[in-house]
Amino acid sequence: xxxxxxxxxxxxxxxxxxxxxxxxxxxxxxxxxxxxxxxxxxxxxxxxxxxxxxxxxxxxxxxxxxxxxxxxxxxxxxxxxxxxxxxxxxxxxxxxxxxxxxxxxxxxxxxxxxxxxxxxxxxxxxxxxxxxxxxxxxxxxxxxxxxxxxxxxxxxxxxxxxxxxxxxxxxxxxxxxxxxxxxxxxxxxxxxxxxxxxxxxxxxxxxxxxxxxxxxxxxxxxxxxxxxxxxxxxxxxxxxxxxxxxxxxxxxxxxxxxxxxxxxxxxxxxxxxxxxxxxxxxxxxxxxxxxxxxxxxxxxxxxxxxxxxxxxxxxxxxxxxxxxxxxxxxxxxxxxxxxxxxxxxxxxxxxxxxxxxxxxxxxxxxxxxxxxxxxxxxxxxxxxxxxxxxxxxxxxxxxxxxxxxxxxxxxxxxxxxxxxxxxxxxxxxxxxxxxxxxxxxxxxxxxxxxx
Amino acid sequence: xxxxxxxxxxxxxxxxxxxxxxxxxxxxxxxxxxxxxxxxxxxxxxxxxxxxxxxxxxxxxxxxxxxxxxxxxxxxxxxx
Numbered sequence: 189x190x191x192x193x194x195x196x197x198x199x200x201x202x203x204x205x206x207x208x209x210x211x212x213x214x215x216x217x218x219x220x221x222x223x224x225x226x227x228x229x230x231x232x233x234x235x236x237x238x239x240x241x242x243x244x245x246x247x248x249x250x251x252x253x254x255x256x257x258x259x260x261x262x263x264x265x266x267x268x269x270x271x272x273x274x275x276x277x278x279x280x281x282x283x284x285x286x287x288x289x290x291x292x293x294x295x296x297x298x299x300x301x302x303x304x305x306x307x308x309x310x311x312x313x314x315x316x317x318x319x320x321x322x323x324x325x326x327x328x329x330x331x332x333x334x335x336x337x338x339x340x341x342x343x344x345x346x347x348x349x350x351x352x353x354x355x356x357x358x359x360x361x362x363x364x365x366x367x368x369x370x371x372x373x374x375x376x377x378x379x380x381x382x383x384x385x386x387x388x389x390x391x392x393x394x395x396x397x398x399x400x401x402x403x404x405x406x407x408x409x410x411x412x413x414x415x416x417x418x419x420x421x422x423x424x425x426x427x428x429x430x431x432x433x434x435x436x437x438x439x440x441x442x443x444x445x446x447x448x449x450x451x452x453x454x455x456x457x458x459x460x461x462x463x464x465x466x467x468x469x470x471x472x473x474x475x476x477x478x479x480x481x482x483x484x485x486x487x488x489x490x491x492x493x494x495x496x497x498x499x500x501x502x503x504x505x506x507x508x509x510x511x512x513x514x515x516x517x518x519x520x521x522x523x524x525x526x527x528x529x530x531x532x533x534x535x536x537x538x539x540x541x542x543x544x545x546x547x548x549x550x551x552x553x554x555x556x557x558x559x560x561x562x563x564x565x566x567x568x569x570x571x572x573x574x575x576x577x578x579x580x581x582x583x584x585x586x587x588x589x590x591x592x593x594x595x596x597x598x599x600x601x602x603x604x605x606x607x608x609x610x611x612x613x614x615x616x617x618x619x620x621x622x623x624x625x626x627x628x629x630x631x632x633x634x635x636x637x638x639x
Numbered sequence: 640x641x642x643x644x645x646x647x648x649x650x651x652x653x654x655x656x657x658x659x660x661x662x663x664x665x666x667x668x669x670x671x672x673x674x675x676x677x678x679x680x681x682x683x684x685x686x687x688x689x690x691x692x693x694x695x696x697x698x699x700x701x702x703x704x705x706x707x708x709x710x711x712x713x714x715x716x717x718x719x
Contacts, residue, residue: 275709509645516645520652527652532687533715534701535652541706542652557706571680571718 259292267301273308316632318616320566323559330553331356347487347501349522355547359540362567362575364525369503371483371522374515380495383488389513390486390498391425395479398435398472401427406469411460413469415453427478435475443468480507506530528573536573540564590617647686655702656687659714664698667714681715693717 264285268278281304285292292300313319334353350358350368358366373393379385398404402417417432433453436445442458457468485501500508503521508514509530521527522543528536544560567574588604588611613619616626625631647653668675675698681688683695693699697717705711 274705274707274711276705276707277709279709517649518651530686531647531650531653532685533681534654534656534687534703535647535650538652538654538703561706565679569679571682571685571715 259289259294259297261286261289263294263297264289267297271301271305273305277304277308314629316629318628319562323562326555326559327356327563330548330551330555333553334551347485347499351547352551356544359524359543359547360563360567360576362525362573366503366523368501369521369523371498371500371503371505371508372520373486373498373500373508374494374518375496375498376513376515379513383490383496385513386488386496386498388426389511390488391478392511393480393483393498393500393508394425394486395481395483395502396425396427396477398432398475398477401425401432401477404469404473406465408462408465410454411456411462411465413455413465413472415455415472417451417453425478432477435477436472439468439471439475480504483508524573528568533568533571533573537564537568540567540573587611587613587615587618589613589621590615593617593621646690648690653687654704656691656693657700657702658691658693658697659700663700664714667698675716678714678716680718683717683719688717695719 264282268282268285271278273281285297285300331353334356347370348368349355349370350366354367375386375389379389398415401421402415405414405416407414415436417429422429422432429451433445433447436453436455437443440457444456444458446454446456448454455468455472457464482504483500483502487499487501489497489499491497503523503526505519505521505523505526509516509519520539524536524539524543527539541557541560541564544563545555545557548555548560563576567576588600588609592600592604594617611618613622613624614627616628619626648656664675667673675696678698681699683693688699691699695717699715699717701713701715703711703713
Protein backbone atom coordinates (compact mmCIF):
# COMPACT_ATOMS: atom_id res chain seq x y z
CA UNK A 189 0.00 0.00 0.00
CA UNK A 190 1.32 3.45 -0.93
CA UNK A 191 1.26 6.02 1.82
CA UNK A 192 1.71 9.68 0.93
CA UNK A 193 1.12 12.95 2.66
CA UNK A 194 2.04 16.48 1.66
CA UNK A 195 4.82 18.28 3.52
CA UNK A 196 2.76 21.29 4.59
CA UNK A 197 0.21 19.14 6.29
CA UNK A 198 2.90 17.37 8.29
CA UNK A 199 4.15 20.60 9.84
CA UNK A 200 0.64 21.53 10.76
CA UNK A 201 0.06 18.21 12.41
CA UNK A 202 3.18 18.58 14.52
CA UNK A 203 2.20 21.99 15.81
CA UNK A 204 -1.25 20.73 16.60
CA UNK A 205 0.22 17.80 18.49
CA UNK A 206 2.41 20.03 20.61
CA UNK A 207 -0.58 22.19 21.43
CA UNK A 208 -2.48 19.15 22.58
CA UNK A 209 0.38 18.59 25.01
CA UNK A 210 1.78 15.47 23.46
CA UNK A 211 5.38 14.76 24.35
CA UNK A 212 7.79 16.42 22.00
CA UNK A 213 9.46 13.13 21.18
CA UNK A 214 6.27 11.65 19.84
CA UNK A 215 5.42 14.81 17.93
CA UNK A 216 8.84 14.78 16.32
CA UNK A 217 8.49 11.19 15.33
CA UNK A 218 5.17 11.84 13.75
CA UNK A 219 6.69 14.72 11.83
CA UNK A 220 9.43 12.55 10.45
CA UNK A 221 7.46 9.46 10.06
CA UNK A 222 4.07 8.85 8.69
CA UNK A 223 1.36 9.10 11.27
CA UNK A 224 -1.48 6.93 10.02
CA UNK A 225 0.95 4.16 9.21
CA UNK A 226 2.24 4.33 12.74
CA UNK A 227 -1.24 4.39 14.12
CA UNK A 228 -2.30 1.29 12.27
CA UNK A 229 0.88 -0.49 13.18
CA UNK A 230 0.35 0.32 16.83
CA UNK A 231 -3.29 -0.61 16.80
CA UNK A 232 -2.31 -3.87 15.24
CA UNK A 233 0.01 -4.60 18.16
CA UNK A 234 -2.54 -3.48 20.64
CA UNK A 235 -5.18 -5.83 19.43
CA UNK A 236 -2.90 -8.73 18.75
CA UNK A 237 -4.61 -9.58 15.52
CA UNK A 238 -3.14 -8.88 12.11
CA UNK A 239 -4.83 -6.03 10.34
CA UNK A 240 -5.87 -6.83 6.84
CA UNK A 241 -5.05 -4.38 4.10
CA UNK A 242 -8.61 -3.18 3.80
CA UNK A 243 -8.85 -2.33 7.46
CA UNK A 244 -5.66 -0.28 7.44
CA UNK A 245 -6.95 1.66 4.47
CA UNK A 246 -10.21 2.33 6.27
CA UNK A 247 -8.39 4.00 9.10
CA UNK A 248 -6.33 6.09 6.78
CA UNK A 249 -9.47 7.12 4.94
CA UNK A 250 -11.03 8.05 8.21
CA UNK A 251 -8.12 10.36 8.87
CA UNK A 252 -9.07 12.47 5.85
CA UNK A 253 -10.59 15.90 6.44
CA UNK A 254 -13.41 15.86 3.94
CA UNK A 255 -16.16 15.75 6.51
CA UNK A 256 -17.13 18.56 8.87
CA UNK A 257 -17.83 18.45 12.60
CA UNK A 258 -14.99 18.91 15.02
CA UNK A 259 -14.17 16.32 17.66
CA UNK A 260 -13.22 17.78 21.06
CA UNK A 261 -10.71 16.27 23.47
CA UNK A 262 -13.56 15.67 25.86
CA UNK A 263 -15.41 13.60 23.27
CA UNK A 264 -12.48 11.24 23.03
CA UNK A 265 -12.15 10.95 26.81
CA UNK A 266 -15.86 10.32 27.17
CA UNK A 267 -16.18 7.78 24.38
CA UNK A 268 -13.11 5.82 25.37
CA UNK A 269 -13.90 5.79 29.09
CA UNK A 270 -17.42 4.57 28.39
CA UNK A 271 -16.16 1.58 26.41
CA UNK A 272 -15.55 -1.87 27.86
CA UNK A 273 -11.83 -1.84 27.15
CA UNK A 274 -9.20 -2.49 29.79
CA UNK A 275 -7.51 0.49 31.46
CA UNK A 276 -4.21 0.20 29.69
CA UNK A 277 -5.70 -0.04 26.24
CA UNK A 278 -7.96 2.91 27.06
CA UNK A 279 -4.95 5.07 27.92
CA UNK A 280 -3.11 4.07 24.80
CA UNK A 281 -6.10 4.57 22.58
CA UNK A 282 -6.83 8.01 24.02
CA UNK A 283 -3.29 9.10 23.31
CA UNK A 284 -3.45 7.87 19.76
CA UNK A 285 -6.84 9.38 19.08
CA UNK A 286 -5.87 12.74 20.54
CA UNK A 287 -2.89 12.81 18.24
CA UNK A 288 -5.15 12.67 15.20
CA UNK A 289 -8.08 14.55 16.72
CA UNK A 290 -8.22 17.30 14.12
CA UNK A 291 -8.66 14.76 11.40
CA UNK A 292 -11.55 13.00 13.06
CA UNK A 293 -15.26 13.51 12.82
CA UNK A 294 -17.82 12.19 15.26
CA UNK A 295 -18.92 9.45 12.95
CA UNK A 296 -15.36 8.41 12.35
CA UNK A 297 -14.61 8.41 16.05
CA UNK A 298 -17.64 6.21 16.67
CA UNK A 299 -16.57 3.94 13.88
CA UNK A 300 -13.03 3.59 15.22
CA UNK A 301 -14.31 2.93 18.72
CA UNK A 302 -16.70 0.30 17.47
CA UNK A 303 -13.97 -1.48 15.56
CA UNK A 304 -11.45 -1.31 18.37
CA UNK A 305 -13.96 -2.74 20.85
CA UNK A 306 -14.89 -5.43 18.38
CA UNK A 307 -11.26 -6.43 17.93
CA UNK A 308 -10.73 -6.32 21.68
CA UNK A 309 -13.65 -8.64 22.27
CA UNK A 310 -12.31 -10.99 19.60
CA UNK A 311 -8.89 -11.02 21.25
CA UNK A 312 -10.40 -12.23 24.52
CA UNK A 313 -10.17 -15.89 25.40
CA UNK A 314 -13.36 -17.80 24.66
CA UNK A 315 -15.16 -19.46 27.57
CA UNK A 316 -14.03 -23.05 28.14
CA UNK A 317 -10.84 -22.55 26.18
CA UNK A 318 -8.07 -24.84 27.48
CA UNK A 319 -5.85 -22.00 28.68
CA UNK A 320 -3.78 -24.25 30.91
CA UNK A 321 -2.47 -26.44 28.13
CA UNK A 322 -1.79 -23.38 25.99
CA UNK A 323 0.22 -21.81 28.84
CA UNK A 324 2.12 -25.06 29.41
CA UNK A 325 3.07 -25.34 25.76
CA UNK A 326 3.91 -21.67 25.49
CA UNK A 327 6.47 -22.02 28.25
CA UNK A 328 7.54 -25.54 27.38
CA UNK A 329 8.59 -24.77 23.84
CA UNK A 330 10.92 -21.82 24.61
CA UNK A 331 12.16 -23.89 27.53
CA UNK A 332 13.85 -26.20 25.05
CA UNK A 333 15.92 -23.27 23.84
CA UNK A 334 17.14 -22.25 27.26
CA UNK A 335 20.62 -22.84 28.53
CA UNK A 336 21.22 -25.70 30.85
CA UNK A 337 24.16 -23.84 32.28
CA UNK A 338 23.49 -23.01 35.90
CA UNK A 339 25.57 -19.95 36.58
CA UNK A 340 25.99 -16.52 35.22
CA UNK A 341 27.80 -13.43 36.34
CA UNK A 342 25.89 -10.46 37.61
CA UNK A 343 28.45 -7.91 36.57
CA UNK A 344 31.93 -7.20 37.87
CA UNK A 345 32.61 -8.38 41.38
CA UNK A 346 30.67 -11.41 40.35
CA UNK A 347 27.79 -12.62 42.39
CA UNK A 348 26.61 -15.88 40.92
CA UNK A 349 22.96 -16.19 40.11
CA UNK A 350 21.13 -19.25 38.82
CA UNK A 351 19.59 -18.45 35.46
CA UNK A 352 18.01 -20.17 32.53
CA UNK A 353 16.19 -23.47 32.77
CA UNK A 354 17.52 -24.39 36.23
CA UNK A 355 16.07 -21.15 37.57
CA UNK A 356 12.66 -21.74 35.95
CA UNK A 357 12.59 -25.21 37.48
CA UNK A 358 13.54 -23.77 40.85
CA UNK A 359 10.64 -21.32 40.73
CA UNK A 360 8.07 -23.85 39.54
CA UNK A 361 9.23 -26.38 42.14
CA UNK A 362 8.69 -23.74 44.87
CA UNK A 363 11.99 -24.66 46.48
CA UNK A 364 12.56 -23.28 49.94
CA UNK A 365 16.34 -23.56 49.71
CA UNK A 366 17.65 -21.81 46.64
CA UNK A 367 20.97 -22.62 45.05
CA UNK A 368 21.84 -18.93 44.79
CA UNK A 369 19.71 -16.73 47.03
CA UNK A 370 20.31 -13.06 46.34
CA UNK A 371 18.78 -9.72 47.22
CA UNK A 372 18.58 -6.44 45.44
CA UNK A 373 18.64 -3.80 48.14
CA UNK A 374 17.44 -0.36 47.14
CA UNK A 375 18.56 2.54 49.28
CA UNK A 376 17.05 5.76 50.55
CA UNK A 377 18.07 9.39 50.18
CA UNK A 378 21.77 10.11 50.72
CA UNK A 379 22.69 6.43 50.50
CA UNK A 380 21.68 6.43 46.85
CA UNK A 381 24.03 9.24 45.90
CA UNK A 382 27.05 8.84 48.16
CA UNK A 383 29.35 5.93 47.62
CA UNK A 384 30.77 6.15 51.19
CA UNK A 385 27.35 5.95 52.73
CA UNK A 386 26.35 3.03 50.54
CA UNK A 387 29.54 1.18 51.39
CA UNK A 388 29.11 1.78 55.11
CA UNK A 389 25.61 0.37 54.87
CA UNK A 390 26.91 -2.62 52.91
CA UNK A 391 29.28 -3.39 55.78
CA UNK A 392 26.36 -3.03 58.17
CA UNK A 393 24.62 -5.82 56.30
CA UNK A 394 27.43 -8.18 55.31
CA UNK A 395 28.04 -10.79 57.98
CA UNK A 396 31.38 -10.45 59.78
CA UNK A 397 32.53 -13.22 62.08
CA UNK A 398 35.52 -12.99 64.35
CA UNK A 399 37.39 -15.34 62.03
CA UNK A 400 37.14 -12.71 59.29
CA UNK A 401 38.81 -9.97 61.30
CA UNK A 402 41.61 -11.65 63.23
CA UNK A 403 43.84 -14.63 63.79
CA UNK A 404 42.80 -17.20 66.36
CA UNK A 405 45.25 -19.49 68.10
CA UNK A 406 44.73 -22.14 70.72
CA UNK A 407 47.34 -22.58 73.36
CA UNK A 408 47.17 -25.77 75.37
CA UNK A 409 49.99 -24.51 77.57
CA UNK A 410 47.91 -21.84 79.30
CA UNK A 411 44.54 -23.29 78.28
CA UNK A 412 43.41 -20.15 76.45
CA UNK A 413 42.35 -18.97 73.06
CA UNK A 414 44.42 -16.09 71.71
CA UNK A 415 42.93 -13.61 69.31
CA UNK A 416 44.94 -10.98 67.47
CA UNK A 417 42.68 -8.59 65.63
CA UNK A 418 43.64 -7.26 62.24
CA UNK A 419 43.63 -3.47 62.49
CA UNK A 420 43.05 -2.92 58.80
CA UNK A 421 40.07 -5.26 58.64
CA UNK A 422 38.51 -3.59 61.66
CA UNK A 423 38.80 -0.22 60.02
CA UNK A 424 37.44 -1.47 56.71
CA UNK A 425 34.37 -2.78 58.41
CA UNK A 426 33.89 0.05 60.87
CA UNK A 427 34.27 -2.18 63.92
CA UNK A 428 35.66 -1.03 67.28
CA UNK A 429 37.83 -3.29 69.46
CA UNK A 430 35.43 -2.86 72.38
CA UNK A 431 32.58 -4.21 70.28
CA UNK A 432 34.51 -7.39 69.61
CA UNK A 433 35.34 -7.84 73.31
CA UNK A 434 31.69 -7.28 74.13
CA UNK A 435 30.61 -9.95 71.66
CA UNK A 436 33.08 -12.48 73.04
CA UNK A 437 31.86 -11.89 76.58
CA UNK A 438 28.40 -12.53 75.25
CA UNK A 439 29.28 -16.14 74.44
CA UNK A 440 28.78 -17.20 78.05
CA UNK A 441 28.78 -15.79 81.57
CA UNK A 442 31.92 -17.69 82.48
CA UNK A 443 33.99 -16.37 79.59
CA UNK A 444 36.93 -14.20 80.64
CA UNK A 445 38.51 -11.75 78.23
CA UNK A 446 41.82 -10.05 78.96
CA UNK A 447 43.52 -7.45 76.81
CA UNK A 448 47.27 -8.02 76.87
CA UNK A 449 49.94 -5.41 76.31
CA UNK A 450 50.46 -6.28 72.65
CA UNK A 451 46.68 -5.77 72.20
CA UNK A 452 46.14 -9.48 71.83
CA UNK A 453 43.03 -10.86 73.46
CA UNK A 454 43.28 -13.77 75.82
CA UNK A 455 40.06 -15.70 76.13
CA UNK A 456 39.47 -18.28 78.83
CA UNK A 457 36.67 -20.25 80.26
CA UNK A 458 36.28 -21.37 83.87
CA UNK A 459 35.75 -24.98 82.93
CA UNK A 460 39.18 -26.03 81.74
CA UNK A 461 39.55 -29.10 79.63
CA UNK A 462 41.13 -29.57 76.25
CA UNK A 463 37.78 -30.48 74.77
CA UNK A 464 36.20 -27.32 76.20
CA UNK A 465 39.08 -25.27 74.84
CA UNK A 466 38.50 -26.48 71.29
CA UNK A 467 34.81 -25.79 71.61
CA UNK A 468 35.56 -22.29 72.83
CA UNK A 469 37.81 -21.69 69.85
CA UNK A 470 35.05 -22.70 67.50
CA UNK A 471 32.53 -20.50 69.27
CA UNK A 472 34.83 -17.48 69.19
CA UNK A 473 35.58 -18.05 65.54
CA UNK A 474 31.89 -18.21 64.63
CA UNK A 475 30.78 -15.26 66.69
CA UNK A 476 29.01 -12.65 64.61
CA UNK A 477 30.41 -9.19 65.24
CA UNK A 478 28.49 -7.27 62.67
CA UNK A 479 25.98 -7.72 59.90
CA UNK A 480 23.19 -10.16 59.28
CA UNK A 481 23.81 -13.87 59.59
CA UNK A 482 23.23 -15.43 56.18
CA UNK A 483 24.30 -12.46 54.06
CA UNK A 484 27.67 -13.72 52.95
CA UNK A 485 28.65 -10.91 50.65
CA UNK A 486 27.37 -7.47 49.71
CA UNK A 487 28.27 -5.76 46.49
CA UNK A 488 27.85 -2.02 45.97
CA UNK A 489 27.00 -1.08 42.43
CA UNK A 490 26.05 2.12 40.78
CA UNK A 491 23.15 1.65 38.40
CA UNK A 492 22.71 4.28 35.71
CA UNK A 493 19.09 5.06 36.59
CA UNK A 494 18.82 4.07 40.23
CA UNK A 495 22.07 5.30 41.82
CA UNK A 496 23.80 3.01 44.31
CA UNK A 497 22.18 -0.36 44.82
CA UNK A 498 23.37 -3.27 46.96
CA UNK A 499 23.44 -6.82 45.68
CA UNK A 500 23.89 -9.64 48.14
CA UNK A 501 24.85 -13.24 48.27
CA UNK A 502 22.39 -14.80 50.68
CA UNK A 503 18.95 -13.53 51.55
CA UNK A 504 17.38 -12.27 54.79
CA UNK A 505 14.50 -10.08 53.70
CA UNK A 506 12.93 -9.47 57.08
CA UNK A 507 16.08 -8.29 58.79
CA UNK A 508 17.29 -6.22 55.84
CA UNK A 509 13.98 -4.36 55.53
CA UNK A 510 14.38 -3.13 59.10
CA UNK A 511 17.74 -1.50 58.49
CA UNK A 512 17.80 2.27 58.35
CA UNK A 513 18.71 3.59 54.93
CA UNK A 514 17.17 0.60 53.17
CA UNK A 515 14.13 1.32 51.05
CA UNK A 516 11.69 -1.11 52.63
CA UNK A 517 9.18 -0.62 49.81
CA UNK A 518 11.38 -1.62 46.89
CA UNK A 519 13.93 -4.06 48.26
CA UNK A 520 13.42 -7.60 47.00
CA UNK A 521 14.87 -11.08 47.07
CA UNK A 522 14.79 -13.90 44.54
CA UNK A 523 13.58 -16.25 47.27
CA UNK A 524 9.84 -16.60 46.66
CA UNK A 525 9.22 -18.65 49.81
CA UNK A 526 10.67 -15.80 51.85
CA UNK A 527 8.48 -13.25 50.11
CA UNK A 528 5.40 -15.39 50.78
CA UNK A 529 6.28 -15.55 54.46
CA UNK A 530 7.08 -11.88 54.98
CA UNK A 531 5.00 -10.02 52.40
CA UNK A 532 2.15 -12.47 51.86
CA UNK A 533 0.75 -14.67 49.14
CA UNK A 534 -0.14 -11.88 46.72
CA UNK A 535 3.41 -10.54 46.84
CA UNK A 536 4.65 -14.07 46.21
CA UNK A 537 2.39 -14.27 43.17
CA UNK A 538 3.89 -11.05 41.84
CA UNK A 539 7.38 -12.30 42.59
CA UNK A 540 6.77 -15.53 40.65
CA UNK A 541 5.64 -13.51 37.63
CA UNK A 542 8.55 -11.06 37.88
CA UNK A 543 11.16 -13.76 38.37
CA UNK A 544 9.91 -15.96 35.54
CA UNK A 545 9.51 -13.09 33.12
CA UNK A 546 12.96 -11.72 33.84
CA UNK A 547 14.55 -15.17 33.55
CA UNK A 548 12.88 -15.71 30.18
CA UNK A 549 13.74 -12.21 29.01
CA UNK A 550 17.35 -12.64 29.99
CA UNK A 551 17.45 -15.68 27.71
CA UNK A 552 15.99 -13.61 24.92
CA UNK A 553 12.67 -15.43 24.99
CA UNK A 554 9.38 -13.66 24.56
CA UNK A 555 6.56 -15.37 26.40
CA UNK A 556 3.24 -13.60 26.92
CA UNK A 557 2.83 -12.43 30.52
CA UNK A 558 -0.62 -14.01 30.72
CA UNK A 559 0.76 -17.53 30.49
CA UNK A 560 3.10 -16.82 33.37
CA UNK A 561 0.30 -15.14 35.29
CA UNK A 562 -1.80 -18.27 34.96
CA UNK A 563 1.00 -20.39 36.38
CA UNK A 564 1.49 -17.97 39.27
CA UNK A 565 -2.25 -17.99 39.95
CA UNK A 566 -2.37 -21.78 39.95
CA UNK A 567 0.61 -21.99 42.29
CA UNK A 568 -0.79 -19.52 44.83
CA UNK A 569 -4.47 -20.41 44.65
CA UNK A 570 -4.64 -22.19 48.00
CA UNK A 571 -3.06 -19.37 49.96
CA UNK A 572 0.40 -20.88 50.02
CA UNK A 573 3.01 -21.37 47.32
CA UNK A 574 2.50 -24.88 45.95
CA UNK A 575 4.91 -26.56 43.60
CA UNK A 576 4.05 -27.73 40.14
CA UNK A 577 5.46 -31.21 40.30
CA UNK A 578 5.45 -34.14 37.95
CA UNK A 579 1.91 -34.95 39.01
CA UNK A 580 0.50 -31.45 38.72
CA UNK A 581 -0.18 -29.06 41.56
CA UNK A 582 -2.30 -31.08 43.94
CA UNK A 583 -0.34 -34.32 43.63
CA UNK A 584 -2.28 -37.41 42.58
CA UNK A 585 -5.06 -37.02 40.06
CA UNK A 586 -8.52 -38.24 40.79
CA UNK A 587 -9.09 -40.25 37.64
CA UNK A 588 -7.88 -43.86 37.45
CA UNK A 589 -7.59 -43.85 33.67
CA UNK A 590 -5.56 -40.68 33.50
CA UNK A 591 -3.19 -41.98 36.16
CA UNK A 592 -2.82 -45.24 34.26
CA UNK A 593 -2.18 -43.37 31.03
CA UNK A 594 0.63 -41.43 32.66
CA UNK A 595 2.92 -44.03 34.22
CA UNK A 596 3.05 -47.68 35.37
CA UNK A 597 -0.25 -48.50 33.73
CA UNK A 598 -0.80 -51.98 35.12
CA UNK A 599 0.10 -51.06 38.71
CA UNK A 600 -2.33 -48.19 38.67
CA UNK A 601 -5.17 -50.24 37.21
CA UNK A 602 -4.53 -53.12 39.60
CA UNK A 603 -4.52 -50.89 42.63
CA UNK A 604 -7.66 -49.10 41.50
CA UNK A 605 -9.35 -52.47 41.02
CA UNK A 606 -8.36 -53.61 44.50
CA UNK A 607 -9.88 -50.50 46.08
CA UNK A 608 -12.89 -50.57 43.77
CA UNK A 609 -12.31 -47.03 42.48
CA UNK A 610 -14.71 -45.31 40.11
CA UNK A 611 -13.82 -43.04 37.21
CA UNK A 612 -16.21 -40.18 36.60
CA UNK A 613 -14.76 -39.47 33.13
CA UNK A 614 -14.50 -35.74 33.75
CA UNK A 615 -10.97 -35.00 32.58
CA UNK A 616 -9.51 -34.79 29.10
CA UNK A 617 -7.37 -37.95 29.13
CA UNK A 618 -10.16 -40.25 30.34
CA UNK A 619 -12.53 -39.08 27.65
CA UNK A 620 -9.95 -39.46 24.92
CA UNK A 621 -9.33 -43.02 26.11
CA UNK A 622 -12.98 -44.02 25.98
CA UNK A 623 -13.59 -42.09 22.76
CA UNK A 624 -16.00 -39.46 24.04
CA UNK A 625 -15.95 -35.74 23.28
CA UNK A 626 -13.74 -33.98 25.80
CA UNK A 627 -15.21 -31.42 28.16
CA UNK A 628 -13.48 -28.43 26.64
CA UNK A 629 -14.55 -25.68 24.31
CA UNK A 630 -17.74 -26.65 22.52
CA UNK A 631 -17.56 -30.07 24.17
CA UNK A 632 -18.20 -28.45 27.51
CA UNK A 633 -21.67 -27.16 26.75
CA UNK A 634 -24.80 -29.16 26.22
CA UNK A 635 -27.48 -27.74 24.00
CA UNK A 636 -31.15 -28.37 24.34
CA UNK A 637 -33.55 -27.46 21.55
CA UNK A 638 -35.84 -24.61 22.55
CA UNK A 639 -39.53 -24.55 21.87
CA UNK B 640 21.27 1.78 62.36
CA UNK B 641 18.05 -0.03 63.18
CA UNK B 642 14.76 1.51 62.34
CA UNK B 643 11.88 0.07 64.25
CA UNK B 644 8.94 -0.45 61.96
CA UNK B 645 8.15 -0.60 58.32
CA UNK B 646 4.85 -1.39 56.73
CA UNK B 647 4.68 -4.35 54.40
CA UNK B 648 1.57 -2.80 52.88
CA UNK B 649 3.77 -0.16 51.26
CA UNK B 650 6.03 -2.68 49.54
CA UNK B 651 5.80 -2.55 45.77
CA UNK B 652 5.16 -6.27 45.51
CA UNK B 653 2.12 -6.09 47.78
CA UNK B 654 -1.09 -5.08 45.99
CA UNK B 655 -3.91 -3.34 47.82
CA UNK B 656 -6.01 -5.70 49.94
CA UNK B 657 -9.39 -4.49 51.20
CA UNK B 658 -12.43 -5.96 52.87
CA UNK B 659 -15.31 -5.08 50.54
CA UNK B 660 -18.93 -4.64 51.56
CA UNK B 661 -21.04 -7.76 51.84
CA UNK B 662 -23.18 -6.61 48.92
CA UNK B 663 -20.19 -6.52 46.58
CA UNK B 664 -19.29 -10.10 47.50
CA UNK B 665 -22.86 -11.25 46.99
CA UNK B 666 -22.92 -9.63 43.55
CA UNK B 667 -19.63 -11.26 42.63
CA UNK B 668 -20.74 -14.73 43.69
CA UNK B 669 -24.04 -14.26 41.87
CA UNK B 670 -22.40 -13.01 38.67
CA UNK B 671 -20.12 -16.02 38.34
CA UNK B 672 -22.52 -18.49 39.99
CA UNK B 673 -19.97 -19.33 42.66
CA UNK B 674 -19.85 -20.56 46.20
CA UNK B 675 -17.51 -18.61 48.47
CA UNK B 676 -15.38 -21.72 48.85
CA UNK B 677 -14.61 -21.76 45.13
CA UNK B 678 -12.69 -18.49 45.34
CA UNK B 679 -8.91 -18.58 45.64
CA UNK B 680 -7.80 -18.66 49.26
CA UNK B 681 -5.62 -16.58 51.51
CA UNK B 682 -4.50 -17.76 54.93
CA UNK B 683 -5.44 -16.09 58.20
CA UNK B 684 -1.74 -16.14 59.00
CA UNK B 685 -0.86 -14.18 55.84
CA UNK B 686 1.05 -11.05 56.91
CA UNK B 687 -1.24 -8.77 54.91
CA UNK B 688 -4.38 -10.33 56.39
CA UNK B 689 -2.96 -9.70 59.85
CA UNK B 690 -2.33 -6.07 58.94
CA UNK B 691 -5.81 -5.40 57.60
CA UNK B 692 -7.36 -7.52 60.36
CA UNK B 693 -9.59 -9.67 58.19
CA UNK B 694 -11.29 -12.66 59.79
CA UNK B 695 -11.76 -16.25 58.65
CA UNK B 696 -14.69 -16.35 56.23
CA UNK B 697 -14.16 -12.78 55.00
CA UNK B 698 -13.60 -12.19 51.32
CA UNK B 699 -10.81 -9.72 50.51
CA UNK B 700 -10.66 -7.70 47.35
CA UNK B 701 -7.23 -7.39 45.78
CA UNK B 702 -6.48 -4.61 43.31
CA UNK B 703 -3.66 -5.93 41.22
CA UNK B 704 -1.52 -4.10 38.77
CA UNK B 705 -1.69 -6.09 35.57
CA UNK B 706 0.86 -6.10 32.80
CA UNK B 707 -1.82 -6.40 30.17
CA UNK B 708 -4.93 -4.76 31.58
CA UNK B 709 -3.37 -2.01 33.69
CA UNK B 710 -5.51 -2.83 36.71
CA UNK B 711 -7.48 -5.92 37.66
CA UNK B 712 -9.62 -6.98 40.57
CA UNK B 713 -9.35 -10.31 42.28
CA UNK B 714 -10.90 -11.86 45.35
CA UNK B 715 -9.65 -14.31 47.95
CA UNK B 716 -11.42 -16.08 50.80
CA UNK B 717 -9.70 -15.94 54.18
CA UNK B 718 -9.16 -19.43 55.54
CA UNK B 719 -7.72 -20.92 58.73
